[in-house]
Amino acid sequence: xxxxxxxxxxxxxxxxxxxxxxxxxxxxxxxxxxxxxxxxxxxxxxxxxxxxxxxxxxxxxxxxxxxxxxxxxxxxxxxxxxxxxxxxxxxxxxxxxxxxxxxxxxxxxxxxxxxxxxxxxxxxxxxxxxxxxxxxxxxxxxxxxxxxxxxxxxxxxxxxxxxxxxxxxxxxxxxxxxxxxxxxxxxxxxxxxxxxxxxxxxxxxxxxxxxxxxxxxxxxxxxxxxxxxxxxxxxxxxxxxxxxxxxxxxxxxxxxxxxxxxxxxxxxxxxxxxxxxxxxxxxxxxxxxxxxxxxxxxxxxxxxxxxxxxxxxxxxxxxxxxxxxxxxxxxxxxxxxxxxxxxxxxxxxxxxxxxxxxxxxxxxxxxxxxxxxxxxxxxxxxxxxxxxxxxxxxxxxxxxxxxxxxxxxxxxxxxxxxxxxxxxxxxxxxxxx
Amino acid sequence: xxxxxxxxxxxxxxxxxxxxxxxxxxxxxxxxxxxxxxxxxxxxxxxxxxxxxxxxxxxxxxxxxxxxxxxxxxxxxxxxxxxxxxxxxxxxxxxxxxxxxxxxxxxxxxxxxxxxxxxxxxxxxxxxxxxxxxxxxxxxxxx
Numbered sequence: 001x002x003x004x005x006x007x008x009x010x011x012x013x014x015x016x017x018x019x020x021x022x023x024x025x026x027x028x029x030x031x032x033x034x035x036x037x038x039x040x041x042x043x044x045x046x047x048x049x050x051x052x053x054x055x056x057x058x059x060x061x062x063x064x065x066x067x068x069x070x071x072x073x074x075x076x077x078x079x080x081x082x083x084x085x086x087x088x089x090x091x092x093x094x095x096x097x098x099x100x101x102x103x104x105x106x107x108x109x110x111x112x113x114x115x116x117x118x119x120x121x122x123x124x125x126x127x128x129x130x131x132x133x134x135x136x137x138x139x140x141x142x143x144x145x146x147x148x149x150x151x152x153x154x155x156x157x158x159x160x161x162x163x164x165x166x167x168x169x170x171x172x173x174x175x176x177x178x179x180x181x182x183x184x185x186x187x188x189x190x191x192x193x194x195x196x197x198x199x200x201x202x203x204x205x206x207x208x209x210x211x212x213x214x215x216x217x218x219x220x221x222x223x224x225x226x227x228x229x230x231x232x233x234x235x236x237x238x239x240x241x242x243x244x245x246x247x248x249x250x251x252x253x254x255x256x257x258x259x260x261x262x263x264x265x266x267x268x269x270x271x272x273x274x275x276x277x278x279x280x281x282x283x284x285x286x287x288x289x290x291x292x293x294x295x296x297x298x299x300x301x302x303x304x305x306x307x308x309x310x311x312x313x314x315x316x317x318x319x320x321x322x323x324x325x326x327x328x329x330x331x332x333x334x335x336x337x338x339x340x341x342x343x344x345x346x347x348x349x350x351x352x353x354x355x356x357x358x359x360x361x362x363x364x365x366x367x368x369x370x371x372x373x374x375x376x377x378x379x380x381x382x383x384x385x386x387x388x389x390x391x392x393x394x395x396x397x398x399x400x401x402x403x404x405x406x407x408x409x410x411x412x413x414x415x416x417x418x419x420x421x422x423x424x425x426x427x428x429x430x431x432x433x
Numbered sequence: 434x435x436x437x438x439x440x441x442x443x444x445x446x447x448x449x450x451x452x453x454x455x456x457x458x459x460x461x462x463x464x465x466x467x468x469x470x471x472x473x474x475x476x477x478x479x480x481x482x483x484x485x486x487x488x489x490x491x492x493x494x495x496x497x498x499x500x501x502x503x504x505x506x507x508x509x510x511x512x513x514x515x516x517x518x519x520x521x522x523x524x525x526x527x528x529x530x531x532x533x534x535x536x537x538x539x540x541x542x543x544x545x546x547x548x549x550x551x552x553x554x555x556x557x558x559x560x561x562x563x564x565x566x567x568x569x570x571x572x573x574x575x576x
Contacts, residue, residue, distance in 0.1 A: 376442065376498065383440030383502040384531075385470050385477050410474040412444040415496050 001253045003316050006122040006154065007115065010263050011318050018262055018319060023057050025291040026266065030054065030063075033297055036081040039074050040299065060266060061277065065287065065300045068101065071242070076102040082295045092140045093241035103142070103241045106295040110149060113244040116261050117150020120250030123259070123316070124210055124235045126180055128155030133172055135161045135183040135191075136215065142245025143215050147182050150247060156180070163187060166194050173206050180210045185218035185226065192229035202231040212237055214246055217326055219351070236325050242301055243288055249323055257310045257322030264292045267321055268300070269309055271340060272330035283308045283342060285330040286323065304330045306342055334362075334427055336370045341403050343426045346372060349398050355380035355391045359417040362407075365430040370407040372399065375414045434557050434567045435503040437485040438547065441478040442498040445471075453478060453497060460491040465573060466547055468534035481506070481536065481547060481573065505556055506536075506568030508543040516546060522563050528556055540572075 005011045013021065030051050033040035044051070047064045054060070071079065076099075080087065088107050092100035105113070126132075132151045136144035138160060151158045161172055163183065169191060172178060181188070188211055192202075200206055208230055213223075214237040223234045238258050239246035248265060249258035260267050269284040270277055278284035286303045306329065310322040328344035335341070343362060350356050357375035364370055374395060376388070392409050400406045443449050450469075457464065466481040482488045485501050492499040509515040516533070523530060529551040536545035545568060550556045560567060 378498050381440075381442050381498050381500050383438070383477065383479070383500045385472070388442075388475065388477075389472065410444070412475070413442060413496075413498050416444065 001125050003253065004122050004125075004127075005318075006119040011119060011123075011320065013263070013319055015319055019057055021263055022266055022291060025263075026057065026060065026289065027051075027054065029289070029291060029297050030299070032081050032294075033299060037079055037297075039070070039078050043070075057266070060289065060300070061268070063300055065275065065302050066298050067302050068242075068304070071101050072099065075099065077104075079296050079298070080104060081297055082106055087295050089145075090140075091142045091145075091241055091245065093142070100140070101241060103244075104295040105244070106293075109244060109293050109295050111153070112264065112292045113146050113247055114149040114153040116244075116247035116250075116264055117147055118154040119261070120235075120237065120247055120259075121151060121154050121156070121180075121212075123250060123252045123318070124212075124233070125253060126154065126156065126210060130179045130209070131157045131159065131176060132180045132182060133159040133161050133169070133176075133178040135163050135169060135181055135187065138162050142239070142241045144182075146239075146245035146247060147212070166191055170195060170198070170200070170206070173208065174200075177207055179207060180212065181208060181232075182212040182214075184216045185213040185222055186216060188213055188226050188230070188234075189222065192226055196229060202229070206230070208232045210235060214238065217328075221351075238305075238323070238326060240303060240305070242298060242303075243290065244293065248288070252314060252316040252318060254314060254316055257314070257324055259314070259318050259320045260323050262320045265290060267309070267323065269307065269323075272302075272304075272306075272333055273335065273340065278308075280311055281308055283327065283340075283345070286326075302330075306330055306333070306344070332427070334364065334429065336364060336403075336405050337368050339404050341370075341405065345402055346399060349402050350374060350395070353391075353395060353398065355387075356395070357414045359414075360426070361417050362427045363430065364427065368431060370405060371410060372407045373410045373412050373417060375417055376411050378414050434505065434561075434569055435553060436481065436506045436547075436568060436570055436573060437501050438504040438549075439480045439482055439485050439488050439492075440500045440502055441480075441492060443469075443476045443478050445474045445476065450478065452495075453492065456491055456495045456497070457482065457488055460487065462488045462491070465538065466534060466536040466545070468532070468547075470532065479532075479534070479547075483573070502549075503553055504547050504549045505553060505560070506573065507546050507548060507560060508540060508566040508568060509546050511539065511542055511544045515544065519546075519548075519560065519563075519565055522559055522565075523550060523556060526555070526559055528552055528559070 086106050087104045089105040091103045094100050138144040211232045211234045227234050235251045237250045239248040249260035251258050266289040268287040272285040286305050286307050288301050290297050305326045307323045328342050332343050355377050357377045359375045361373040395409045463483040468479045470477045489499045531549040534547050
């Protein structure tokens with residue numbers, strides 16, 4: 001695939017120019033929130049920040065974070081940096097309890113976010129000749145509308161299908177020759193299964209080329225499965241309502257990490273416990289500062305999403321930083337012997353080992369001891385004890401290599417641990433420190 | 434001349450062994466020989482039973498992890514050195530014995546022993562050659 005750009009100048013800006021641009025924008029944003037958002041003015045004053053002392057990008061880390069809870073302090077309009085008459089759209093994002101987060105867009109915000117989407121679509125090979133069937137939920141959720149505007153900005157024909165009614169989805173694909181879909185990975189799997197069940201041939205009856213999948217975490221394995229079933233390229237996209245929805249970061253044709261648009265956001269990766277930056281390449285919580293948004297700028301917003309940054313430059317020529325697919329939530333992190341560990345790291349190791357079933361459990365007890373209970377695969381058991389001991393050692397060594405701590409691995413019978421679906425309790429902390 | 438052995442993976446949990454044995458008892462399965470190999474956190478229960486297929490079926494149904502594997506059963510003269518004689522035959526031919534355990538019952542004046550080696554076919558040939566009496570599934574059913 002040839003490499004094309006929607007905004008080549010910005011997408012290929014040299015790293016030093018990118019930093020200069022970011023700093024210039026940051027100064028503007030800080031000045032604006034200080035002047036126009038009482039919440040931020042108070043927060044900055046409280047932290048003893050003098051804006052004239054912000055001289056370089058790295059001074060950013062002196063500023064206080066914005067958390068999800070902060071969004072509810074002066075709810076719902078308190079974080080607006082524009083008068084309400086300049087605000088043209090509201091999106092909300094469901095919180096786990098109580099009121100939804102309210103996110104406001106000005107006209108400028110809508111088209112700025114649309115440009116990020118248009119860049120992403122071009123980055124994956126789409127052109128104005130493509131037909132996008134947008135099967136995300138239209139409404140308060142940012143997913144569908146933001147993608148819709150971005151695709152229109154590029155000039156694609158957009159079919160605002162919305163989710164569900166799979167029969168109609170497939171009919172639309174066949175009738176109008178849909179080339180790209182935007183949906184959740186779980187729905188994509190479902191649609192693929194129905195297409196197969198109908199005996200339709202992807203590539204012949206259904207001419208999809210690309211699937212943009214997001215809004216839910218999914219594994220590399222799921223990606224390959226969907227790619228194979230639908231004969232498409234699957235691209236991972238990342239976004240969150242607080243940052244304007246989808247398009248914050250997107251995979252390019254190389255599918256190795258997601259480019260995060262650094263002219264629109266400053267990305268930091270921090271240790272969720274200490275708030276300090278992690279070492280380059282280490283897993284931490286993504287923290288984002290908006291650089292373009294006018295209605296509702298956010299400074300150092302704690303996304304609670306865990307990722308790490310790639311360091312090597314991307315062969316596609318884009319200079320913007322790449323982050324890994326989201327590997328989990330910061331709230332799941334725990335510390336053993338001073339090392340930050342995420343259940344997802346353990347899960348990834350276990351998934352790659354033959355003989356292990358799906359479920360596992362982490363138990364912390366005593367003086368910082370970590371026990372990992374792993375269900376064995378029923379078919380792996382052949383009556384030999386050596387085979388099990390070897391499996392136990394393999395799991396121990398592979399975990400040690402990834403998390404830097406040697407756990408005690410216990411093999412347990414399949415079906416005895418809580419199932420992995422939903423919010424199974426993965427970590428049980430019985431430490432009495 | 435191989436006989437079928439039932440192996441069950443057991444995590445180190447209170448009452449788990451009882452649950453296996455109780456499940457077998459409910460299904461009217463008779464245990465002829467039994468041994469447990471254990472580590473600090475799991476073990477393997479090995480058994481010779483009167484109906485291994487049925488035993489595996491009921492254990493699978495009850496959610497246990499069971500597997501049928503082949504072992505050799507031999508009748509050993511019930512006197513000092515009886516088993517040693519047999520092991521010597523194998524040792525001299527470089528056959529590794531993985532484990533050995535005895536049946537609960539005797540057959541006349543002979544003790545019955547389960548042997549698992551790294552090469553069952555060769556073991557059978559060697560023991561036959563040496564005139565050792567091997568057990569087959571028929572004999573076991575009539576115990």
